[in-house]
Amino acid sequence: MGIVIPAHNEQDEILGCLHSVTQSCAEASNDLAQFAYQIFVVIDACTDDTLSLVEDFAHHHSNITILTTSFKNVGSARNFAWNYFMERVRADRNADFDLTWVAFTDADSRVPLHWVATHLAMMQAGVDCLVGTVSPRPDTGSAELIAKWFSMHTLFENHPHVFGANLGLRGSYLDLVGGIPQLPIGEDTAIVAAVLKTGGNVRRTDACRVLTSARLQGRAEGGFSTYMQSLR
Template sequence: MSDHRADRPPIGALAVIVPAHDEALLLPRALDALHTAAGHPALHGVALSLVVAADLCRDDTAAIARTAGADVVEVSARNAGIARHAAIRHALRRLGTPESATWIATTDADSRVPPDWLAHQLAQAAHGWDAVVGTVDVTVWPASYPAGAQTRYTADYRRAASRSPHAHPHVHGANLGLSARAYRAVGGFPPLASGEDVALVARLDRARFRVLRTTACPVDTSARFAGRAPGGFSAHLRRLAGAHPPVLEPDPPLTSRRVT
């Protein structure tokens, strides 16, 4: 059960986690956004470890991540839960800070966090929340989506969130944060190829940690048909668009640059 005391030590360290499988195209913009978020004034004096889990990559994902200044953990699992967990273990070892003063923030390689994303999570931690479960926005859609699919998705997603903005039903690994203490207490991400984020939040709920579900700081994510996790967000979009089975096609065009 979570300790709700107001005298918890302030967060002094951040582990920022990005799992990636063949993400050379989209990873640079994700890392760009994370570097911007890490430069927020609210993070002054906070130690930060940015780790990319390069999971069974056949492209330049690992090299791009290292060039951008991220630590890289190479795994060969093709499993989002295993990749996230491996990156978190690496980051926590590298930081070496007490669990009670360490926060874990996870996003995805095809997503772009807003400039205040990390500051927002730290602010919620300071208010006593053990975890922050955020929402996503989709701003770039492939032309191959049927007419109306974007409208249906946006309407359905926002309708579900608007029923209770502070207790929305969505869970995304692209916009998730929690204390290292809570993460360890529930056993971390389970070794699932997809749905690892939902399973982790369910563990937190069962353990009665304080979980904030908020629409306040959404993350921009990809609407590509050919997602990396089976049964993940792209599969949901395909179902909404009536595309079965998965359609393999190029990712939507995005302007990105390599981080140096």
């Protein structure tokens, strides 16, 4: 399993994200004897202390790989990590792309303990693309703002949303559609559409909801933060 986290100037958020992801991996490891994973943090055009913080964290976690890029483009950053992971899988003669899973979240997000296990269970059940839910973190926005967000988002099984902070894909399908579209925003919606077009099994679920920042100043114009601004 590969877990991809793009990060552009996320010194205030990245450690919280990494703590939640590594804890979720440890939880899955307790239940799955053959579970192997690698976390890919893409340091994309960072000018703050994100890189040094991740380097310090990685000293204590051997399953973290740091990739540095200058795209300043979340789609390109996700795709770069996927290609890197793909080459490593291909180098392993015993690896099977059909049994390879790639999960995506964001640097300002916090995944639940059962996040990794849920993604893997979906893969084993024949799902090719997991489209999970997210909700704003209560500690990052006003109660009024978050209540307004929930008034416009009903989170349930077979929900209509796509969130890049909670997305998972079977390796063979990512390979089939040519990887992640290299878009500054909307790459998550585009990849789900590509999987559906090729006949993939897409599961929209609220079984492993991710908490993400309700900040109003984000990293991608037109992204989640821009939407939160529109709710004020």
